[in-house]
Amino acid sequence: xxxxxxxxxxxxxxxxxxxxxVEALHKVDLNIREGEFITVIGPSGCGKSTLLRIxxxxxxxYSGTITLAGQNITGPGIDKGFIFQEHRLFPWLTVEKNIAxxxxxxxxxxxxxxxxxxxxxxxxxxxxxxxxxxxxxMAQRVAIARALxxxxxxxxxDEPFGALDAFTRAHMQDVLLDIWRRNQTTMIxxxxxIDEAVFLANRVVILKPRPGQIKNIVPIDLPYPRKKTxxxxxxxxxxxxxxxxxxxxxxxxxxxxx
Amino acid sequence: MSLQSEMPIPQTTVKxxxxxxxxxxxxxxxxxxxxxxxxxxxxxxxQPRSSKRWWADLLWASIIPVVVxxxxxxxxxxxxxSPEFMPTxxxxxxxxxxxxxxxxxxxxxxxxxxxxxxxFAIGGLLGLVFGCFTGMFRKAEYLxxxxxxVLRLVPHLAIAPLIILWFxxxxxxxxxxxxxxxxxxxxxxxxxxxxxxxxxxxEVGRVLEFKPYQRFTRLIVPGALPxxxxxxxxxxxxxxxxxxxxxxxxxxxxxxxxxxxxxQNSDTPVIFVGILIFAIVGKLIDSLVxxxxxxxxxxxxxxxx
Numbered sequence: 096x097x098x099x100x101x102x103x104x105x106x107x108x109x110x111x112x113x114x115x116x117v118e119a120l121h122k123v124d125l126n127i128r129e130g131e132f133i134t135v136i137g138p139s140g141c142g143k144s145t146l147l148r149i150x151x152x153x154x155x156x157y158s159g160t161i162t163l164a165g166q167n168i169t170g171p172g173i174d175k176g177f178i179f180q181e182h183r184l185f186p187w188l189t190v191e192k193n194i195a196x197x198x199x200x201x202x203x204x205x206x207x208x209x210x211x212x213x214x215x216x217x218x219x220x221x222x223x224x225x226x227x228x229x230x231x232x233m234a235q236r237v238a239i240a241r242a243l244x245x246x247x248x249x250x251x252x253d254e255p256f257g258a259l260d261a262f263t264r265a266h267m268q269d270v271l272l273d274i275w276r277r278n279q280t281t282m283i284x285x286x287x288x289i290d291e292a293v294f295l296a297n298r299v300v301i302l303k304p305r306p307g308q309i310k311n312i313v314p315i316d317l318p319y320p321r322k323k324t325x326x327x328x329x330x331x332x333x334x335x336x337x338x339x340x341x342x343x344x345x346x347x348x349x350x351x352x353x
Numbered sequence: 354m355s356l357q358s359e360m361p362i363p364q365t366t367v368k369x370x371x372x373x374x375x376x377x378x379x380x381x382x383x384x385x386x387x388x389x390x391x392x393x394x395x396x397x398x399x400q401p402r403s404s405k406r407w408w409a410d411l412l413w414a415s416i417i418p419v420v421v422x423x424x425x426x427x428x429x430x431x432x433x434x435s436p437e438f439m440p441t442x443x444x445x446x447x448x449x450x451x452x453x454x455x456x457x458x459x460x461x462x463x464x465x466x467x468x469x470x471x472x473f474a475i476g477g478l479l480g481l482v483f484g485c486f487t488g489m490f491r492k493a494e495y496l497x498x499x500x501x502x503v504l505r506l507v508p509h510l511a512i513a514p515l516i517i518l519w520f521x522x523x524x525x526x527x528x529x530x531x532x533x534x535x536x537x538x539x540x541x542x543x544x545x546x547x548x549x550x551x552x553x554x555x556e557v558g559r560v561l562e563f564k565p566y567q568r569f570t571r572l573i574v575p576g577a578l579p580x581x582x583x584x585x586x587x588x589x590x591x592x593x594x595x596x597x598x599x600x601x602x603x604x605x606x607x608x609x610x611x612x613x614x615x616x617q618n619s620d621t622p623v624i625f626v627g628i629l630i631f632a633i634v635g636k637l638i639d640s641l642v643x644x645x646x647x648x649x650x651x652x653x654x655x656x657x658x
Contacts, residue, residue: 153556171559183557187575187652197567227654245561 472531
């Protein structure tokens with residue numbers, strides 16, 4: 096078993112809103128091993144994005160401890176690659192310059208790695224294209240390449256394929272698994288799509304809302320590449336679905352609104 | 354262009370072609386075909402307007418001016434309008450040719466352009482610098498912006514007499530009038546441009562560990578550039594208008610002087626030539642900035658009509 100890369104202990108986070116204090120996360124404990132693919136799923140308001148943003152160092156003011164490779168997380172940085180729901184490319188830069196961003200393509204080392212990554216995310220021929228000329232899936236692949244160029248310890252993905260159509264989404268899942276297989280980068284992937292969560296992950300983390308807490312962690316012991324039509328896949332999918340469904344009932348009895 | 358809707362098609366082909374148990378993308382041919390299809394689309398998308406379309410647009414734009422000039426000439430020829438007040442286009446053209454041939458026009462335009470550009474250079478630069486400060490720093494905004502906004506609401510031509518009182522009728526007062534006009538559009542658009550740079554990019558900058566100067570050069574400058582160039586355009590236009598005032602008030606050279614002198618000599622065609630020159634040079638300056646916009650802002654994905 097690989098070593099622990101990310102350790103989250105008793106993580107709580109609250110926001111002050113007009114209606115008072117809202118607890119977004121309540122005593123979350125999670126251990127993620129080097130090279131693991133974790134998906135986080137849960138209904139809206141369960142704090143899954145907040146959890147990811149705290150790991151990224153984008154959100155602060157939480158209680159509990161959270162360490163990456165034994166170091167406390169003090170702020171955002173290139174060791175924690177982040178893929179947003181929207182691609183967030185710079186529209187004034189070409190694909191290759193977006194990937195390089197603050198690094199110079201005249202540096203032969205950067206040039207070589209950028210070319211490799213363009214190959215990895217299958218965008219050969221689009222090096223000089225501008226974001227406006229790309230489809231949603233292509234743009235998101237550029238964003239992934241931009242993060243990977245910096246050799247992150249962990250790649251954090253916040254519903255990155257949420258805005259894509261079903262075919263492109265399935266294609267992107269294959270691309271991401273391909274990247275994971277080759278680079279063995281640890282992935283934490285937030286989604287609200289059950290199929291996606293089960294298809295990608297070693298472990299599916301199910302969060303329950305109000306306050307955000309881990310309800311279950313479902314290990315997915317299917318070999319890769321996976322096939323969504325097999326009965327073993329469907330069984331696990333059903334298990335996750337049932338666990339999520341029970342959250343819905345809980346919510347109704349609580350009388351809480353979305 | 355429907356690049357977005359084209360994309361899923363090749364991608365589904367990739368999926369169907371692929372043996373499901375093989376690793377992703379074991380069919381490079383299909384993937385390459387998809388890339389080629391889209392690459393072609395990208396190519397056509399990048400091509401500029403065809404020359405045929407350009408001529409058609411020009412023809413369309415010249416309908417109104419041509420009709421007006423023809424009617425004007427016809428009414429003048431029929432004796433319906435007085436040549437003292439409203440010389441015909443033909444007479445104006447002859448006067449223009451005479452002024453060009455004598456070299457007088459080139460000299461006057463040179464003087465006027467020099468004044469405008471000097472005034473704009475100083476006023477625009479000040480607007481850019483102040484706009485950057487108030488746009489980037491809250492403290493600078495609270496300190497400077499309220500005062501600047503109050504001054505902005507004073508029509509800058511209203512303070513022209515004051516400027517003349519201070520600096521006399523010399524070159525300084527003319528440049529000062531142009532500076533006072535060109536400062537505000539540049540300031541406002543720089544400030545607003547910086548403030549409308551999407552905060553999401555700054556989050557990306559944090560994740561990519563941009564240094565403070567990189568935040569400025571890589572996020573703020575390109576993000577605010579569309580607005581800054583608009584500022585340049587408006588500021589140059591105001592400079593050109595301020596020039597007229599500055600030169601009409603009193604000067605010994607320049608297009609405004611030429612008009613003023615023609616008025617005293619009752620040489621109406623020259624007045625029209627002057628007006629025409631103001632329009633043409635103004636338009637040329639504007640086109641120049643738009644050319645820069647097209648070159649620097651081609652990455653924008655906005656509606657083109």
